Amino acid sequence: MKENKKTITFLGAAIIAVCIATFTSPTKRDPSAKANLMGQALFESFDARAVTGIEIVEVDEEDIQTKSIEVTQTEKGWFIRRPGKADYPANADNQLEDVSSMLFDLRIIDQAGEGAGEHAKFGVLNPSKADATESGIGRLIHLKNSSGSNLASLIIGEEVDGLPNTYYVRKPEQNAVYRVEVSNARDVSSKFVDWVEQDFLDLDKRKIKQVTLDNYDVNLAQGKINRTNNPFVLNIADSKWSFPGGNLKDNEELDKEILDALKDALDDLEIIDVERKPEILVNNLKQGKEFFSNLRDANNQAVVQSLQQKGFYTIAAKDASGQTVPKVVSNKGEVLVGMESGVEYVLRFGDIYRGSEEDENSSGDSRYIYAFARVNESLLTPPNLAPLPSASPQGAKGPEGEKGPIAKPGSPPDFTPPTAPPKVTPPPPPAQPKAANNKAVKVEKKTATDQAAEKAKKDAEKEAEIAQVQASNARMQAEYDGKINKARQRAKEINENLAGWYYVISNDVYEKIRLERNSFVKSKDNPVVELPDEISASHILISYKGADRADSKITRSKQAARKEAERIRGLITNGGKDFADMAKKHSDGPSGPKGGDLGSFKFEVMAQPFSEAAFDLNIDEVSEVVETGFGFHIIKRTQ
Numbered sequence: 001m002k003e004n005k006k007t008i009t010f011l012g013a014a015i016i017a018v019c020i021a022t023f024t025s026p027t028k029r030d031p032s033a034k035a036n037l038m039g040q041a042l043f044e045s046f047d048a049r050a051v052t053g054i055e056i057v058e059v060d061e062e063d064i065q066t067k068s069i070e071v072t073q074t075e076k077g078w079f080i081r082r083p084g085k086a087d088y089p090a091n092a093d094n095q096l097e098d099v100s101s102m103l104f105d106l107r108i109i110d111q112a113g114e115g116a117g118e119h120a121k122f123g124v125l126n127p128s129k130a131d132a133t134e135s136g137i138g139r140l141i142h143l144k145n146s147s148g149s150n151l152a153s154l155i156i157g158e159e160v161d162g163l164p165n166t167y168y169v170r171k172p173e174q175n176a177v178y179r180v181e182v183s184n185a186r187d188v189s190s191k192f193v194d195w196v197e198q199d200f201l202d203l204d205k206r207k208i209k210q211v212t213l214d215n216y217d218v219n220l221a222q223g224k225i226n227r228t229n230n231p232f233v234l235n236i237a238d239s240k241w242s243f244p245g246g247n248l249k250d251n252e253e254l255d256k257e258i259l260d261a262l263k264d265a266l267d268d269l270e271i272i273d274v275e276r277k278p279e280i281l282v283n284n285l286k287q288g289k290e291f292f293s294n295l296r297d298a299n300n301q302a303v304v305q306s307l308q309q310k311g312f313y314t315i316a317a318k319d320a321s322g323q324t325v326p327k328v329v330s331n332k333g334e335v336l337v338g339m340e341s342g343v344e345y346v347l348r349f350g351d352i353y354r355g356s357e358e359d360e361n362s363s364g365d366s367r368y369i370y371a372f373a374r375v376n377e378s379l380l381t382p383p384n385l386a387p388l389p390s391a392s393p394q395g396a397k398g399p400e401g402e403k404g405p406i407a408k409p410g411s412p413p414d415f416t417p418p419t420a421p422p423k424v425t426p427p428p429p430p431a432q433p434k435a436a437n438n439k440a441v442k443v444e445k446k447t448a449t450d451q452a453a454e455k456a457k458k459d460a461e462k463e464a465e466i467a468q469v470q471a472s473n474a475r476m477q478a479e480y481d482g483k484i485n486k487a488r489q490r491a492k493e494i495n496e497n498l499a500g501w502y503y504v505i506s507n508d509v510y511e512k513i514r515l516e517r518n519s520f521v522k523s524k525d526n527p528v529v530e531l532p533d534e535i536s537a538s539h540i541l542i543s544y545k546g547a548d549r550a551d552s553k554i555t556r557s558k559q560a561a562r563k564e565a566e567r568i569r570g571l572i573t574n575g576g577k578d579f580a581d582m583a584k585k586h587s588d589g590p591s592g593p594k595g596g597d598l599g600s601f602k603f604e605v606m607a608q609p610f611s612e613a614a615f616d617l618n619i620d621e622v623s624e625v626v627e628t629g630f631g632f633h634i635i636k637r638t639q
Contacts, residue, residue: 042106042169042180043152051100051151053144056190057127059137061575066132069190071096080195086276088501091197093559098184103143103152106180112168113177122168122177123157139188140172156185183555186564194563198270200503201345201371202494203337205267209379210235210338213515218331223315225329231336232517234259248521255522258515265512266337272366273353273504275310278303281328285372285499288491290327290346310368310502311351328370335513336376342487343494344376349514353504367510369503373494375487383476386469389462531603536639537614538596540568540582541589543631550631554588565625565632572634573622579636588631600639610635 052073060067070081071090078096079087090096112122119125120136130137138155145151157168160179167185170177187194214231218224234254235242241259248254277285280303284290304314307328317327330348337345350368543550544561556564568586571577580595587596603611607628617623617637626633 037108037111037178040108042108042154042171042178043103046104046151048101048104050145051143052146053142053148054096054099055142055144056099056139056188058139058188058190059127059130059132060190062570064132066127067190069192069195071195080192082192086274088192088196088274090195092195093197093557095187095195098187099141100143102182102184102187103141103154106154106169106182109166109179109181111176112179114175116175118177119170119175122170124155124168124170124177126155126172128172138169141188156182156188159185186567187560192273193271196271198559199268200271200498201266201269202497203266203269203339203345205263207340208236208263208266208337209340210336211262211266212336212338213333214336215333215514215516216329217333218313218315218329220313225315229517232515234520236263243521246517246521251524252521253524255520258520261512262515262520265509269505269509269513271503272506274501275368275504277500277502278306282499285495288374288488288495290372290374310370312348312368312370330370332514338376338379340379341490342375342377342380342483343373343490344379345371345373345494347371347513349510350502352507365507366504367507369505369510371498371503373491373498375484375491377484380480380483380487383473383480385473385476388469389465531615534600534602535615535637536600537598537617537635537637538579538583539589539591539598539610539614539636540565540579540587540596540634541592541631542568542586542633543588547631548629551588561632562625562627565634569622569625569634579622579634596636597638 054071055068057066057068059065071078072081074087078090080090081087113119120134123136124138125134125136127137127140136157138157140153140155142153143151153172155170155172157170157177160166160168163179163181165183165185166179166181168177169180169182189195211234212231213234214227215229216225216227219226230245232243233245235244236259241254241256243254280300307313311332312328312330314326315329316324319325319327328348330350332349334346334348337347339345348370350370353366353368542561542565543554544556544558545554546558547554547561564586568582572579572582580597583592583594583596586592589596591598603615605611606614607630609626609628610633613623613626613633614635614637617635619637619639621637623633623635626635
């Protein structure tokens with residue numbers, strides 16, 4: 001009985017304790033509640049320097065195809081690897097650094113979803129597994145180490161509204177979706193052009209001195225060049241064009257707008273794609289040789305076929321030594337771009353680039369270009385060497401004429417002007433029969449000594465003058481030789497980069513470069529098109545670090561800004577996105593919150609490139625991307 005009482009007592013105490021604990025607990029725990037993940041690392045710590053491979057998979061919005069690109073580190077650097085293509089250097093500014101480090105130390109803001117059914121909503125469907133026609137597909141990035149294992153993998157989805165640089169993301173092997181701030185997320189791209197330095201010529205338009213348009217074609221049957229006209233040689237200095245030998249009529253003038261567009265196109269000549277050249281061409285061009293020999297060799301026949309497939313041909317021509325050897329030419333002629341440095345770019349244009357069906361650049365809107373550099377000494381002003389003074393006394397003519405020969409430049413000779421003859425004590429004079437005779441002898445001896453001293457002085461002055469001219473000539477010649485050597489070194493550097501590839505460029509750019517005479521010569525009688533006094537327009541500004549009035553928070557490079565502007569324009573013109581909505585979301589200008597609306601303005605109010613583009617638009621038309629000192633603009637004329 002006592003044991004039963006004890007048991008009941010303990011049981012009652014336990015029930016009371018449970019009740020107290022239950023009723024005094026501050027909150028009830030919801031079993032479905034999510035843990036607070038704010039600030040937690042998305043990935044375990046890894047060394048960004050260990051990244052030796054990057055793979056990106058995404059769906060191309062235009063082609064509706066799943067595409068991928070792999071960038072791999074080798075002993076020679078980072079290279080882009082694509083199926084059926086030769087490896088090409090991944091040399092775009094900051095692209096490797098931005099992408100290889102972007103998944104390092106990511107921190108979760110919060111969790112947005114946890115079920116697979118929500119993936120399309122957040123844009124994080126796996127592009128490797130989803131049907132390309134589905135909506136809500138993200139971009140997948142794998143960072144790999146030297147063994148090929150994944151250091152980190154992430155699917156990047158839609159940008160979170162109202163939170164710049166914040167995206168919905170998930171790991172491919174998990175269903176949970178998080179909100180995470182990801183810097184440089186827009187650099188994640190499977191497009192070849194986003195990973196290369198597109199300005200392959202590295203040409204500064206401000207240093208262009210001469211442009212030669214040689215619009216020949218090739219007679220394959222005869223193996224020679226046909227020309228309707230002589231090459232058009234255009235010079236430019238201080239932003240002014242001239243056409244020596246152009247025989248302009250009284251009512252003709254150069255069209256500066258067209259020629260400036262040519263210059264701009266040369267400066268903006270960008271890669272769309274590349275194909276590898278045969279090695280014999282590569283080796284020749286690296287050595288600065290545009291000719292090659294042994295054309296009948298079987299290997300060289302393969303070279304000829306490779307060239308012909310792209311619109312380039314070989315003809316017999318004489319090299320610098322006068323020997324007849326094969327030379328590469330183009331059926332579309334060539335453009336020579338002479339620089340102030342003495343370097344001359346040779347641009348030969350080939351056929352339309354078709355590519356394979358899977359190729360992102362197979363639209364037929366691009367063509368091949370065969371490019372290399374050489375030294376053209378005529379672009380440099382030779383030294384104006386002064387003739388040497390005659391060394392003959394009293395201006396007598398020497399064997400080379402009155403001024404004497406022009407000495408070959410060199411170091412001035414070591415020269416010490418001669419001194420006057422030393423005085424010699426004469427022997428005792430003989431007895432002088434008459435005082436008058438003694439005086440005459442003394443005068444005669446004094447005159448001879450003075451003449452000798454005067455001659456020595458003049459000879460010394462002449463030698464010093466010759467030495468001074470020689471030294472001046474040597475300096476000028478050394479400066480000129482230095483420019484030639486510098487030009488040779490620069491041409492060699494350019495050819496090291498250009499030699500290996502047929503480049504593919506936009507056909508639009510080609511048409512701005514290959515001009516006929518009637519394209520750049522206009523009549524003075526052409527009526528002037530009157531512009532409206534003012535217009536109304538909206539714009540989207542994509543700025544970059546270092547641009548005029550750029551916000552300190554903007555860190556993107558100039559190249560990245562241009563790409564972003566092109567992307568946004570494509571979404572508007574091809575993707576049907578609303579201009580005002582895109583301005584509110586993406587514009588870096590103060591008009592962004594107003595949908596980019598600038599109201600009405602006169603031509604002279606805006607930067608000249610902006611006004612030129614805006615006033616040239618029709619109402620509701622969207623411009624190409626326009627560059628000003630503030631960044632890159634997309635303009636829509638509204639009135």
